[in-house]
Amino acid sequence: xxxxxxxxxxxxxxxxxxxxxxxxxxxxxxxxxxxxxxxxxxxxxxxxxxxxxxxxxxxxxxxxxxxxxxxxxxxxxxxxxxxxxxxxxxxxxxxxxxxxxxxxxxxxxxxxxxxxxxxxxxxxxxxxxxxxxxxxxxxxxxxxxxxxxxxxxxxxxxxxxxxxxxxxxxxxxxxxxxxxxxxxxxxxxxx
Amino acid sequence: xxxxxxxxxxxxxxxxxxxxxxxxxxxxxxxxxxxxxxxxxxxxxxxxxxxxxxxxxxxxxxxxxxxxxxxxxxxxxxxxxxxxxxxxxxxxxxxxxxxxxxxxxxxxxxxxxxxxxxxxxxxxxxxxxxxxxxxxxxxxxxxxxxxxxxxxxxxxxxxxxxxxxxxxxxxxxxxxxxxxxxxxxxxxxxxxxxxxxxxxxxxxxxxxxxxxxxxxxxxxxxxxxxxxxxxxxxxxxxxxxxxxxxxxxxxxxxxxxxxxxxxxxxxxxxxxxxxxxxxxxxxxxxxxxxxxxxxxxxxxxxxxxxxxxxxxxxxxxxxxxxxxxxxxxxxxxxxxxxxxxxxxxxxxxxxxxxxxxxxxxxxxxxxxxxxxxxxxxxxxxxxxxxxxxx
Amino acid sequence: xxxxxxxxxxxxxxxxxxxxxxxxxxxxxxxxxxxxxxxxxxxxxxxxxxxxxxxxxxxxxxxxxxxxxxxxxxxxxxxxxxxxxxxxxxxxxxxxxxxxxxxxxxxxxxxxxxxxxxxxxxxxxxxxxxxxxxxxxxxxxxxxxxxxxxxxxxxxxxxxxxxxxxxxxxxxxxxxxxxxxxxxxxxxxxxxxxxxxxxxxxxxxxxxxxxxxxxxxxxxxxxxxxxxxxxxxxxxxxxxxxxxxxxxxxxxxxxxxxxxxxxxxxxxxxxxxxxxxxxxxxxxxxxxxxxxxxxxxxxxxxxxxxxxxxxxxxxxxxxxxxxxxxxxxxxxxx
Numbered sequence: 001x002x003x004x005x006x007x008x009x010x011x012x013x014x015x016x017x018x019x020x021x022x023x024x025x026x027x028x029x030x031x032x033x034x035x036x037x038x039x040x041x042x043x044x045x046x047x048x049x050x051x052x053x054x055x056x057x058x059x060x061x062x063x064x065x066x067x068x069x070x071x072x073x074x075x076x077x078x079x080x081x082x083x084x085x086x087x088x089x090x091x092x093x094x095x096x097x098x099x100x101x102x103x104x105x106x107x108x109x110x111x112x113x114x115x116x117x118x119x120x121x122x123x124x125x126x127x128x129x130x131x132x133x134x135x136x137x138x139x140x141x142x143x144x145x146x147x148x149x150x151x152x153x154x155x156x157x158x159x160x161x162x163x164x165x166x167x168x169x170x171x172x173x174x175x176x177x178x179x180x181x182x183x184x185x186x187x188x189x190x191x
Numbered sequence: 192x193x194x195x196x197x198x199x200x201x202x203x204x205x206x207x208x209x210x211x212x213x214x215x216x217x218x219x220x221x222x223x224x225x226x227x228x229x230x231x232x233x234x235x236x237x238x239x240x241x242x243x244x245x246x247x248x249x250x251x252x253x254x255x256x257x258x259x260x261x262x263x264x265x266x267x268x269x270x271x272x273x274x275x276x277x278x279x280x281x282x283x284x285x286x287x288x289x290x291x292x293x294x295x296x297x298x299x300x301x302x303x304x305x306x307x308x309x310x311x312x313x314x315x316x317x318x319x320x321x322x323x324x325x326x327x328x329x330x331x332x333x334x335x336x337x338x339x340x341x342x343x344x345x346x347x348x349x350x351x352x353x354x355x356x357x358x359x360x361x362x363x364x365x366x367x368x369x370x371x372x373x374x375x376x377x378x379x380x381x382x383x384x385x386x387x388x389x390x391x392x393x394x395x396x397x398x399x400x401x402x403x404x405x406x407x408x409x410x411x412x413x414x415x416x417x418x419x420x421x422x423x424x425x426x427x428x429x430x431x432x433x434x435x436x437x438x439x440x441x442x443x444x445x446x447x448x449x450x451x452x453x454x455x456x457x458x459x460x461x462x463x464x465x466x467x468x469x470x471x472x473x474x475x476x477x478x479x480x481x482x483x484x485x486x487x488x489x490x491x492x493x494x495x496x497x498x499x500x501x502x503x504x505x506x507x508x509x510x511x512x513x514x515x516x517x518x519x520x521x522x523x524x525x526x527x528x529x530x531x532x533x534x535x536x537x538x539x540x541x542x543x544x545x546x547x548x549x550x551x552x553x554x555x556x557x558x559x560x561x562x563x564x565x566x567x568x569x570x571x572x573x574x575x576x577x578x579x580x581x
Numbered sequence: 582x583x584x585x586x587x588x589x590x591x592x593x594x595x596x597x598x599x600x601x602x603x604x605x606x607x608x609x610x611x612x613x614x615x616x617x618x619x620x621x622x623x624x625x626x627x628x629x630x631x632x633x634x635x636x637x638x639x640x641x642x643x644x645x646x647x648x649x650x651x652x653x654x655x656x657x658x659x660x661x662x663x664x665x666x667x668x669x670x671x672x673x674x675x676x677x678x679x680x681x682x683x684x685x686x687x688x689x690x691x692x693x694x695x696x697x698x699x700x701x702x703x704x705x706x707x708x709x710x711x712x713x714x715x716x717x718x719x720x721x722x723x724x725x726x727x728x729x730x731x732x733x734x735x736x737x738x739x740x741x742x743x744x745x746x747x748x749x750x751x752x753x754x755x756x757x758x759x760x761x762x763x764x765x766x767x768x769x770x771x772x773x774x775x776x777x778x779x780x781x782x783x784x785x786x787x788x789x790x791x792x793x794x795x796x797x798x799x800x801x802x803x804x805x806x807x808x809x810x811x812x813x814x815x816x817x818x819x820x821x822x823x824x825x826x827x828x829x830x831x832x833x834x835x836x837x838x839x840x841x842x843x844x845x846x847x848x849x850x851x852x853x854x855x856x857x858x859x860x861x862x863x864x865x866x867x868x869x870x871x872x873x874x875x876x877x878x879x880x881x882x883x884x885x886x887x888x889x890x891x892x893x894x895x896x897x898x899x900x901x902x903x904x905x906x907x908x909x910x911x912x913x914x915x
Contacts, residue, residue: 019363023195026365032195035362038221038306044615059328059461061358063545153195216743217699218730227730227742234747244731244743246698247665272640272663301663303650304640 001054002144002189003064007083008073010045013131016157017071018049021135023156024149025053037063046080053144068189069142069182071134072096073117078108088189092182094138096130113141113177120176124169125162136170137177142186147174196366198329198359199224202294205333206266207238208374209292209340212381213258215243215251215267220306221356222268222296229266248273252280252293259289260395262388264340264381267291270356271298271305274312278319281349285320286411287395290343290383294336296356297457297507299542307543308356310457310507313484314516320411322350322418323485325456329354329364331437335482337369338425340378346418347384353484355458355507357543373432415486422483438480440488443495446475450498451558452532454479454521455505459539459546463505466551473555481517489524496525499532501558505550505569509538514566535561537569544570594633594684604631611654612646616813618777618803618820619643619719623690625780626717626801627657629787635678636688637671639695640664642726642805643719667691668703671714679713686791689716693734694724697758708767708796715790715797718760721805729808733758736828737881738874739860741808746863751870756881764798765837772798773833773841778821782831782843802829810859822854827882830889842889851878 004021008014015036022032030053037048050064066086075097077083087093096117097104104114115137117130132154139145147170154166196204203225206214216226232238241258245251248269255265269277274295284291295313299305313323322342326332332354339350354360385393399407423439430436445452445467453463453476460480467476479495479502481488496502502525506517513519518536525531535558540546550569557569573581606627613620623643627634636659638644644661647654662670671689678685689707691700696718707714723741724730731741736757740746744753764772770793775783783801790797804820806813823829826849833841852875855861864871864878886892 019195019197022363026193026195031365033362033364035357038357038361045612058465060465060548061328061355061362061458062462062547065547216730218694218724218727218743220727223727223730223742227728230743231745231747234745234750236747236749242743246701246733248699249665276663276665304661 001052001058002069002142002186003067004051004053004069004071004138005064005067005086006049006051006071006073007077007080008047008049008131009077010047012073013129014047014073015049017073017131017135018051020132020150020153020157021051021138022053023153024139024145027152028145028149030055030145031057033058035061046077067091068185069138070094071138073130073134075099084108090185090188092141092185094134094141094177096134113137113181115173115176117173120169120173124172125165132166133169133173136173140174140177140179141182143180143183144186147171193365193367195363196329196368197224197361197363198332198354199296199361200228201329201333201366201368202268202336202354202360203228203232204368205336207232208369208371209266209337209378210264211240211266212263213241213243213255213265215245215254215258215265217245217248217251217267217269217273219248219270219273221298221308221360222270222273222294224360225268225294225296248277249280252277252284255291255293256280256284256287256289259284259291259383260287260385260387262381262383262386265291266293268294268296270296271300271312274316275300278316281316281319281321283396284349286407288347288385288411288414289349290340290347291349292336292339292343293349293351294332295351295353296360297353298356303542305542306357308358308458308507309541309543310353310355311509311541313351313353314508316351317485317516320348320415321485322346322348322415322422322483323353324350324422324483325353325481326355326359327437327442327458327460327480327482329359329362330366330435332359333366333368334429334433334435334437337374337377338422338429341425341428342418342421344379344381344383346414346421348414348418353457358458367433367435369433377429377432419483419486419488422486438482440481440483440491441495442480442482443477444480445477447477449475449477450500451475451503451555452477452479452496452499452501453503453505453551453554454481454517455507456481456484456517457507459505459507462546462548463551466548469548470552473552476555484517487520487524492521492524493528496528496532501563502532502534503554503558504534504536505554506536506538507540509541509566509568518566533563535563536566537564538566539569541568546570604628606630606632606634606655606657607647608654608656610652612649613642614805614807614813616804616806616816617642617646618805618816619692619721620646621777621780621816622717622719622783622801622803623647625777625783626688626787626799629784630686630688630715630791632657633684634658634686634688635674636660636690637662637667637674638689639667639691639700640726641692641695641719642721643690643692645726664695665699666703667695667700668705668707668714668716671716672703672707672710672712675712675714687712687714689714691716691718692725693718693720693722694732696720697733697760705767708764708769708798711769712796713794715787715799717799717801719803720800721803721808722757723805723808725805725808734760736878738864738878740863741860751863751874752860761798761800761832761834765834767796768837770795770797771833771835772800774800774802774829774831776802776820776824776829776831777804778817778824779831779843786833808860810862811857815857819854819857822849822857825849826851826854827886827891828854828878830885830891832889839889842891845886845891848882848886848892851875851882
């Protein structure tokens, strides 16, 4: 089982990201589960969403306390206490940031992956919504699902021009991270 | 067909498959996505029904009552404050023996104000006279919603399908949606024996003097008790149709020869099930999930509890000043057993506090080390209490 | 908040306003969205109302974003009870204060959902019984806090999640409820509409209502960038356009009679207003139904202009609304 926690702000597509990831897993025949930790509706508020992907059915409905991976959709959230809580020792952190990797790792004091997802989204979608770029990078890093599964999930949510742009975006984003870097961690926990 | 669906979305599709003619919608977190999804189906011409955006939950329940007695299959959904506000109407619907189906997206009640999940709302109206069924996951929510129409229309009792708010409604999981053909084969067209009709006029909701009232209540109570058969039959027939069953009145799993059991309702049962599998070293434990709370399945419960030494009743509500609600009803049902188990009654996850997997070992620890408490909140943080209450 | 006051030597009520030239009833740091019209309106209302008030607040955005336990943004005595009973809670507060002979004025705050819909009954009762309460409705035209569902205040043809556009529908089918006419029928001493685009006008109307011993009602048009689909920076411009098109007339009523209206010097076509908001984007598609709805909305605006006499008799070369100035490339006014 792989557990992912996604931190973002309202309006960045945090919950959609979680749903897309779980949908991609389900469409590939795995068990997938995604849900937000909810608060009142509000743009800009910190939001957290959880994803579980497993080879067997999971029946639990508790929050993810010990994620294998963290996806941080907004660099500024790194200042929020508790954002990194519970991350497993070998766990991976993917951050949406314009900082380069060494600066990011210096700030965090540990290994992490930096992706300028907002910039990529602006370039491809014309809107600063970083979620699909981050998901693509995540899949490239973990290689836990084929990219076409994400494309399929996107196809259920978007149509026409927006879908086309998203498909190009995920291709571009996947190139920007070291492919398979987290593959062993993903396999060890076992999807 | 197995697909990834958010709970609310799945419930909305299930409702659409049942072909309701009148739907009353009023927004309240966390059921809102259900009515939004239905509104989109209507706007796209995929569901032909009268979608009535009402001005309060009180009116939502009243609109479905009016529509049901006028001869249409109906639907509404609510939660928390909305359930309380429509409370008067809920009693009215049940006492009038009208077949209505609604979703309660379980949420805590104010004050204090909370939008998060527990079961205080549906428990608060347990005496309204509705059938109340609790779902462990979204697949069950889909299947039980469809079964509910059959149960309601056969028994002429309204059915409240309880689905944990956020925890289930906002969780995306794999769902097998039945086909329209399967649902049409399972659900005959709406028929209500006392439909208001100019061709044979009757009067409903009349004043009833002490000369007749007790008999009406007796009949209602008996009808609810007998509804257990309809609940079992619907689940069995649905299983024949789809291969899926959800335990009928209650579902027992785990170690058949266990002397310790944990009983609960709703989504926490899934968490307990996974936790149990993770802790075989803690010994054999039975898990009992109440699916039907009204009618209360006393006989099935006594059977499930035969041979137990300890029963943990883990509930998602309470009666302030009294104690546990489910605990009290369980104890009453077990009272006359020759050797009833010790009952440890806890409430957990009130106001949406997360219920972690560790709850399972901690509960078993409590059983092993403490005398049974009449009632306590299991996950209170003493550090957050005033000093004198610690 | 209070200068030189201590628990032992509080500032006398009479001196409170003097010691605070610009009274602040809501503190910053609340959790409203960027550009929230309701937050601005509530600040303007409480500024003008002053410190000697007690507030009953309905469920909704304002209550949620100002009071996340254990914090509160209010510097005034304040209670949130439920969604549907604000008029009645306020009535109870007023009755108690009256029985105690106190000068504190009761304010009732609710959104359009809590006022036009679920809270309508208790509002009507409060008005009918003549309680000395100023009821302020922050009208953002939908149930915003629960995620943008339609209320009876949602304008005709607007998209919300429960009135989406689709093959069979062009947004909300029903007209925006004419709440002021219904309020007027209660013959209360004063009722008025206002807009966050005209802050001085809000202050003037609040002060007028505060002076009256009896039920008063203020409807304040408050854009919701998230729900209406525009950038938070455009909230004031959007609100101004609602007034300048005639879709949201600013009027005053005493005992049911129209006694004042803010004139529109140069009425703007409704498309100027609608075109800025995502919730009306389906009306700009190439669809005969969309054209029909635009005509309908234009007709509603023109009907308001005529009915309330909003257009001056002559063109105004000075164009104090500023619309003409903008058209000629000048700076936006106010």
